[in-house]
Amino acid sequence: MNPRRQRRLAAVGGAGLLIVGAVALMLFALTDNIDLFYTPSEIVEGKDGVKPTVGQRLRIGGMVVPGSVSRDSESLEVTFKLIDTGPQVTVTYAGILPDLFREGQGIVATGVLAEAGVIQAEEVLAKHDEEYMPPELAEQMKGIKHVKPSEGSYE
Amino acid sequence: MWKWLHPYAKPERAYQLCSTLQPYFFWPAVLCILVGSVWGLAFAPQDYQQGDSFRIIYIHVPSAILSMSTYVAMAVAALVGIVWQWRTAFMAMIAMAPVGAVVTFIALFTGAAWGKPMWGTWWVWDARLTSELILLFLYLGVMSLYGAFEDKQQAGKAAGVMALVGVVNVPIIHYSVEWWNTLHQGATISKFDKPSIAPEMLWPLLIALLGFALFIAAVTVMRMKNEIIRREYHRPWVKEMVQSAKETNHAV
Numbered sequence: 001m002n003p004r005r006q007r008r009l010a011a012v013g014g015a016g017l018l019i020v021g022a023v024a025l026m027l028f029a030l031t032d033n034i035d036l037f038y039t040p041s042e043i044v045e046g047k048d049g050v051k052p053t054v055g056q057r058l059r060i061g062g063m064v065v066p067g068s069v070s071r072d073s074e075s076l077e078v079t080f081k082l083i084d085t086g087p088q089v090t091v092t093y094a095g096i097l098p099d100l101f102r103e104g105q106g107i108v109a110t111g112v113l114a115e116a117g118v119i120q121a122e123e124v125l126a127k128h129d130e131e132y133m134p135p136e137l138a139e140q141m142k143g144i145k146h147v148k149p150s151e152g153s154y155e
Numbered sequence: 156m157w158k159w160l161h162p163y164a165k166p167e168r169a170y171q172l173c174s175t176l177q178p179y180f181f182w183p184a185v186l187c188i189l190v191g192s193v194w195g196l197a198f199a200p201q202d203y204q205q206g207d208s209f210r211i212i213y214i215h216v217p218s219a220i221l222s223m224s225t226y227v228a229m230a231v232a233a234l235v236g237i238v239w240q241w242r243t244a245f246m247a248m249i250a251m252a253p254v255g256a257v258v259t260f261i262a263l264f265t266g267a268a269w270g271k272p273m274w275g276t277w278w279v280w281d282a283r284l285t286s287e288l289i290l291l292f293l294y295l296g297v298m299s300l301y302g303a304f305e306d307k308q309q310a311g312k313a314a315g316v317m318a319l320v321g322v323v324n325v326p327i328i329h330y331s332v333e334w335w336n337t338l339h340q341g342a343t344i345s346k347f348d349k350p351s352i353a354p355e356m357l358w359p360l361l362i363a364l365l366g367f368a369l370f371i372a373a374v375t376v377m378r379m380k381n382e383i384i385r386r387e388y389h390r391p392w393v394k395e396m397v398q399s400a401k402e403t404n405h406a407v
Binding site for chain 2: 108132137
């Protein structure tokens, strides 16, 4: 390689390193802001020592605790508990739930912290995992039976 | 080691190479996309959770993976153009940019269409979705920067720098689902572990992926040929080529 090319290659490499470094620092500084949601244990125990305050708008992501979903028979009001690895958080929501919402499912809810450990949600989104398999296999492996959303029951 | 590559710095040789490669990319691409999508959309089994809606994976995943691969390929072309000052490298770069932009748009669009029934929303500002949107803007930036200069060698340098800077976004897209909490799920096939998808669903996906890759390659070489002709139309070899093409036409 002739010296001019070498010089250009070094310049490009040096600039590249600087940019990677700058972006890495930026992302590291922004880590908390890029996270889409709090987990239930972060809501109860705080994240990096900072607990969310009552009235704060936030997102929470966790697993719907099996058996915790209760519907109001008069309205669309629904209450359920979310869990990750630690304590549980109660979510109340009035509205239509996404198709994938069921017990044991990961969900993300946006809302306001109404009181410690209770979130009044305005939007509930379902998260799905990265596993894809036919229903028969899922039944064998996980004991999960595919229920069509229209035939689902949350009671 | 790389000496065999050097002749292709000449537009004439690059043009010939593109012409040779084009049918080998195009026809297998058509075949793979047909087989992959028909198999995936009609014959692969339903998903245990998502039912039939998961089938959009056969469009979404190939386009999302290849939007990143195309960007890396474009950036390599930009690097060669900047360091070795090959004009053909910049032509390859700008040939890939719009193709990559379209593929990125397809990934975003199919993702939104998939997100609405499954997640319950078209769009959410999580790390994966946002970084993929930035990828689209990077492609558009490279294209408009290239278009903004009258002198195309200068344009190639400016757009090349932008393409190189943007490479930093590619690992961010890939690892976004691991580094941060996102609504988007983790990687299914592009990980070192065993893919978390049943084999009868995986095969059509891999075929569709190969088909998309070949199709992008085919469109790239077609655009590359156009770009070479656009930049070289006053050169003798182009005139000769047009002349001989005319003659064969007359003979027919």
